[in-house]
Amino acid sequence: MTLTRRTFADKATLAKELAEAVADRIRAAIAERGSAAIAVSGGSTPGKFFAALGKTRDIEWDKVVVTLVDERWVDETSDRSNALLVNEKMLQGPAAVARFFPLYSGGDEPDATHVAQTNALMAELPHPFAAVILGMGNDGHTASFFPGGDTLDAALTGAGPTLAIRAPGAGEPRITFTLPRLLETDGLYLHIEGDEKASVLETALGDGPVEDMPIRAVLRSGAPVTVYWSP
Numbered sequence: 001m002t003l004t005r006r007t008f009a010d011k012a013t014l015a016k017e018l019a020e021a022v023a024d025r026i027r028a029a030i031a032e033r034g035s036a037a038i039a040v041s042g043g044s045t046p047g048k049f050f051a052a053l054g055k056t057r058d059i060e061w062d063k064v065v066v067t068l069v070d071e072r073w074v075d076e077t078s079d080r081s082n083a084l085l086v087n088e089k090m091l092q093g094p095a096a097v098a099r100f101f102p103l104y105s106g107g108d109e110p111d112a113t114h115v116a117q118t119n120a121l122m123a124e125l126p127h128p129f130a131a132v133i134l135g136m137g138n139d140g141h142t143a144s145f146f147p148g149g150d151t152l153d154a155a156l157t158g159a160g161p162t163l164a165i166r167a168p169g170a171g172e173p174r175i176t177f178t179l180p181r182l183l184e185t186d187g188l189y190l191h192i193e194g195d196e197k198a199s200v201l202e203t204a205l206g207d208g209p210v211e212d213m214p215i216r217a218v219l220r221s222g223a224p225v226t227v228y229w230s231p
């Protein structure tokens with residue numbers, strides 16, 4: 001396993017340090033390939049990180065595409081929308097000129113037509129990702145790789161790039177990048193905060209089925225992962 005742990009005294013310091021690491025990845029990708037794509041998580045954790053990254057001035061934001069690792073199938077008027085969070089917290093100030101590729105493509109359900117529409121848009125992303133920033137739920141899900149997900153196996157092994165997934169713990173139907181597509185990245189980060197998530201990570205690092213804690217698929221993939229944690 002290639003796990004690096006970075007521990008910070010508080011959430012604000014973590015946010016600043018993670019933003020600096022991702023900014024470095026973005027600048028390097030632009031220098032090397034002329035553009036950069038990043039995929040970020042939603043949920044309750046990344047707000048401060050988004051704000052810190054979005055305020056970074058020495059990035060050519062007009063060469064950056066931001067997307068999500070996963071999304072609830074809701075439009076941006078919903079406070080459950082991960083896209084809303086990105087737009088409100090990150091794509092302000094210097095980062096406002098970045099392009100945002102949403103995973104939600106309309107309608108009530110992520111049916112085959114809508115997922116195909118999303119996949120067509122994602123085919124336009126600069127490749128590989130400069131950085132992918134994962135979160136983790138207390139149930140051991142990451143992206144929308146939920147325990148009991150109806151398409152979990154395909155989500156963990158398929159080419160995607162995205163697919164629909166439904167799970168008892170997920171609330172709305174979801175759309176998620178597949179793990180193989182997320183691993184096509186220059187830098188892979190896991191951003192977690194608090195003692196409970198630290199403990200969930202320790203459990204995930206132990207033996208046990210991937211289906212119980214899908215974050216294990218990331219941890220066992222062999223890809224270098226840097227964990228950013230603070231209390």
Ligand SMILES: O=C1O[C@H](COP(=O)(O)O)[C@@H](O)[C@H](O)[C@H]1O
Binds near residue numbers: 071072
């Ligand atoms: O539903 C989701 O949850 C996870 C974890 O979120 P948090 O609220 O525990 O930080 C998140 O990584 C994922 O992107 C999101 O869709």
